[in-house]
Amino acid sequence: MALTSNVHDKGRWERFRDSDFFFAFKRSPVALVSFTIVCILVFSAVFAPWIAPTNPFNPASLNLMDGFTPPMEPNAFTGTRFLMGTDDQGRDVFSTILYGMRVSLFVGASAVLFAMVLGIVLGLVSGYFGGWTETIIMRIADVQLTFPSILVAMLIFGIAKGFTPVEYRDQMAIWVLILAIGLSDWVQFARVVRGTTLVEKKKDYVAAALLIGRRPWAIMIKHILPNALSPVLVIATISLALAIIAEATLSFLGVGAPPTQPSLGTLIRIGQGFLFSGEWWILFFPACTLLVLALSVNLLGDWLRDALNPRLR
């Protein structure tokens, strides 16, 4: 059996399984653990409606008398037990975390995707065309780098909010948040892609592609971009952790996800009001979840950088 499998052409999965990349992954406990944690968290966020014991955002299902129940202890009035306790409205903290993580991950991932697309396009354009286009785009990037990204995000969020009619603000808040974080985060992608483009565009295969009459867009995307994909992937992973934290920061400051669609940051903000009075669990569990989520994504990103870029090892 083993012999035959050695003879026939390897499938994609087998090629992946035999690659250096997978080998490095198997050998790295950090990568294994953080990958498992990220998988569990993403899975439970995506399937929150089926996993969560209650839907905390259906007001009809709440019982106010369940409020302020400590974790694992029975409520004084209703006798109900909750894994992570309840908040002031009697919402199950565990369920709110699952739903909150959905918002956090969705905003984080969408913002990174947005930043990535924007950064890749601008990086390719400025690297390939050069001249004024490059100067303008890269100077904007330089200027933006001098501001902390959270400040840029707050600025964009504030302006966008001003243009949204009051009645749509809550629905729009999530999208505005994605836009704000995405716009504050495109610079890194643009710089990396531009650097690769500058190197690659002078190579013979690009000249050959030009000679046979391929259009600039086709050359940029089909020929040059694949060379930049590994660093982009690494930056995207690390940006994801940063975007999740940026979203939590904005929501904590009260300018992010609204209480009707709370993210982990909103939950931490709500919980902060009960810290002095001893209801620690309303703050503690969302904060821990955020910590674990951001840390595992970050460690995974770090490992990815090492694995994909052997020169750094």
Next chain:
Amino acid sequence: MTRTISALLLSTALALPATAEEFTWAVTTDPQTMDPHAVNSAPVLGFLNNVYEGLVRRGKDMSVEPALATSWEPIGDGEGWRFALRQGVTFQDGAEFNADDVIFSYERASNEASDTRSWFAPVKEVVKVDDFTVDFLTNAPNPIFPGSIANWMIMDSGWAEANNAALPDKENGNFATLNANGTGAFRVTAREPGLRTVLQPHEGWWGEAEHNITKATLQPIQNPATALAALLSGDVDFINPVPIQDVARLQDNPDVKVIQGIEARVIMLGFPHEAEALKFSAETTDANPFADVRVRQAVAHAVNVPAILQTIMRGNAEEVSQLVSPAMNGYSASLAARPAHDPEKAKALLAEAGYADGFSFGLKCPNNRYLNDEAVCQAVTGMLAQVGITATLDAMPVQNYWPELRADNYDMYLLGWSPGTFDAEHPIRFLASTPNEEKKLGSWNFGGYSNARVDELLPMIQSEIDQGKRQSMIDEAHKILQDEMAYVPLYVQPLVWGARSNIDLTQRPDNFFILRWVTVN
């Protein structure tokens, strides 16, 4: 050398009693204006009571005492009141106080541009008898009139006119919005809206100073937990309010003290009585269910007030059945029962009214005005959802809240009302009378509730001298309001103040913080 040092020490020792007693306090809501006639709200009036004065003022026990008037007496057989003004009083800019300022302030405060207009509904005319005597002629005998104008503050006519602020400007503001010139014990020396307001004693004040403050700073801190942290760390000397959930913990801390009392403020739900249709409903866009008394009663039965008091208020508030708390004059003891929490009955009432499947609507709520206001609204939303009516909650800072209510942008709203006169007549005049610009009635009756009998009873209540007869009229009005569920009164808000333990102060039941009763030890 030794002599110089001892002289130096001596001079330092002598200088010690004159050390500046600085005092800083934090509130949730910054007073939005320094104009005492522009906004009739407790954060503004409470703060300005330290700067401006009225003809009369309220003492530590809320009793009416002389301020800019030294005495007052009824004219004839209930035709009005004659006030003898205090002589030798100067405004903070040095101008003399006399009857012209009273007339001017009356015209200013009762003008259409003013938010305090309705205070003067009973007044027919104000007449200057001489420089220090003024007559207030009323439409009908009005036994409680002097107490009803305790928050009406006197402004200098010359100052207002010279600074182009002869009338208040609610919307855009004018000179009097940022500056103040009263006769009170403190003058405003710096005003940065939303950041800080600095007060210093008015040296020319006519009264005897009880306080020892040399400089007081008001600092708005919107987040209650932040304010509490500031108090614990000693950054501020006093906060109002203390978050209800932290009371127990603060009481164990020797550095701070908690001052608790029952406030005069009743928290209630209001309805759009006059609206033709709901504004924020997904499906009920051509009808106004809240115009039906059964729907309003259903709301009253759906809200579980004891649960709100038990959890959100942590047992620090009392439920209430009418627009005034039991501590107020004119409370109807016979009508003390609140509609019981009964979701089944609420559902039955809704079905009877033709809304068996419920409906959706928009609930407006402030998030920095009353204790745990947003949490209470969230809880109400949940309780209403359980009987089938689903609210979309929109909570906002109070600066945006009042304009939103004035523009009728709500299907239901949360309101707190504290009668400035400590009398049941006050909410009837402001909240239950048919709104009438000309007669200055119903100015906070956002929903336009209207009942002919209540309108008829109000002037009778105002002019009745016999306490028994007056009470039965108030009872009748309260009964109508209860039967028609004009508002759903929920609970009486508790007063919870926190101070550093070296501060002595007096808590007045109307939640006004009076700086001249503060001593820094």
